[in-house]
Amino acid sequence: MRLDKYLKVSRIIKRRTIAKEACASGRVSINDKVAKAGTVVSEGDTIEIKFANQILRAKIINISEHVTKESAKEMYEMISGKEDKE
Template identity: 70%
Template sequence: MRLDKYLKVSRIIKRRTVAKEACEKGRVFINGKTAKPGTEVAIGDEIEIQFGDRSLRAEITQISEHVKKDEAKEMFRLIE
């Protein structure tokens, strides 16, 4: 699954266009490397997103095309 779509489906970022912009500005990293919006993600990958002075790190635990809002939090595990 594409990174921008994963961020939207998992509800880490609410809109896909915002996720795409964050990737294009170099604020999203997968396994320590800068990621583009079309980068394919896999279970076990570590995502880091920089929001201003804050940083969010999560490990991908599940990939699914469609998820209910309640189940979206099961798609990743926060680190730290």
């Protein structure tokens, strides 16, 4: 699955366009490498997102095309940072 779609489906970032913008500006990395929106993510990858005043780190646990809002949090494990960011 593409990085921007994963960020949207998992609800780490609420909108895919915002996920694309974050990737384009170099604020998103996978396994310590800056990633583009089209980068394919895999289970076990670590995502790091630099927001204005904090850094969010999450490990990908599950990749699903469609999930409910309640089960979206089961797609990743927070390493550091806060949930419900945009």
